[in-house]
Amino acid sequence: xxxxxxxxxxxxxxxxxxxxxxxxxxxxxxxxxxxxxxxxxxxxxxxxxxxxxxxxxxxxxxxxxxxxxxxxxxxxxxxxxxxxxxxxxxxxxxxxxxxxxxxxxxxxxxxxxxxxxxxxxxxxxxxxxxxxxxxxxxxxxxxxxxxxxxxxxxxxxxxxxxxxxxxxxxxxxxxxxxxxxxxxxxxxxxxxxx
Numbered sequence: 001x002x003x004x005x006x007x008x009x010x011x012x013x014x015x016x017x018x019x020x021x022x023x024x025x026x027x028x029x030x031x032x033x034x035x036x037x038x039x040x041x042x043x044x045x046x047x048x049x050x051x052x053x054x055x056x057x058x059x060x061x062x063x064x065x066x067x068x069x070x071x072x073x074x075x076x077x078x079x080x081x082x083x084x085x086x087x088x089x090x091x092x093x094x095x096x097x098x099x100x101x102x103x104x105x106x107x108x109x110x111x112x113x114x115x116x117x118x119x120x121x122x123x124x125x126x127x128x129x130x131x132x133x134x135x136x137x138x139x140x141x142x143x144x145x146x147x148x149x150x151x152x153x154x155x156x157x158x159x160x161x162x163x164x165x166x167x168x169x170x171x172x173x174x175x176x177x178x179x180x181x182x183x184x185x186x187x188x189x190x191x192x193x194x
Contacts, residue, residue, distance in 0.1 A: 004031040008038040008048055008076060022061075037080030044079050047086035050191040051075055051093050057185055058101050071096050084162050087170050092162035094177050099157050105129040105180055107150055112138045121145045125179035149173060 004011045010033040015024040038048045055072055059065055075093045078084060098104040106129030109116050113135050121130035122142040130150075131142055149172055155163055156173075165173070178192050 004029045006034070008035045008045075008052075008080075009033065010035065010073065010076075033077075035076055035080040037082060038076065041082075041086075043086045044082065046191065046194055047090040048076055048079050049194075050090055050189070051097075053189050053191050054094065054097060054181075057187065057189065058097065058103065065100075068097065068100055071100065078161070085165075085170070087174060088162045088165050091165070091170060091173050091177065092156050092159065094181075095153060095156040103184060104157065105153070105177075107153060110135055119147075121150065123149075123176055125176065125183045128180070128184065146172075149176065 003009075009031055012028075012030045012032055013026055014028040015026045017024060038044055051072060055068065059068055071093065075089055079086060079089055095104070107117070107121070109130075110121075110132035111124065111127040111129045112131050115132045115134070117130050117132060120133060121144075122133070122136060123129075123145040124131045124139040124142045126139045126141065130145055131138060136142055148169055152163070152165060152169060152173060181189060181192070
């Protein structure tokens with residue numbers, strides 16, 4: 001027996017607004033999917049927690065976001081079935097959500113001067129994407145962005161499902177996107193400190 005109010009359950013909830021509070025009155029809650037597979041592994045649970053927290057941070061309350069909901073639901077279902085590496089699933093989710101929300105890193109032109117980045121770009125989480133060689137002075141922490149990293153970010157943004165990424169590339173992408181989120185979000189994500 002599973003409760004509809006356990007973490008990582010998909011529910012259909014009927015609720016009513018209240019005038020004096022942001023809390024709503026729940027009149028009905030039906031469990032649609034318990035997603036029990038999310039609780040069998042710490043790394044899977046960590047990836048799922050990250051996805052939910054990122055949604056909570058980026059998506060405005062009470063605004064319909066069907067594409068965002070589909071992305072979260074599909075990601076949690078794939079994680080529950082252990083169909084892919086949790087790190088890669090988290091990367092795919094992050095890149096897709098940032099794109100849906102309009103917060104994606106700027107990868108095709110310099111965030112400093114707007115020049116088109118053709119071959120050589122430098123990753124600047126602080127500036128929100130790539131800098132060209134002429135704008136390196138804007139961020140002393142920049143690092144070269146490899147073509148593999150840029151191609152993987154572009155492919156993740158377009159792919160309907162996570163891609164196969166080797167361990168070192170997935171680690172670099174995780175580090176870069178985590179830095180990006182730390183600079184772009186109003187509050188730090190608790191799941192990035194786990």
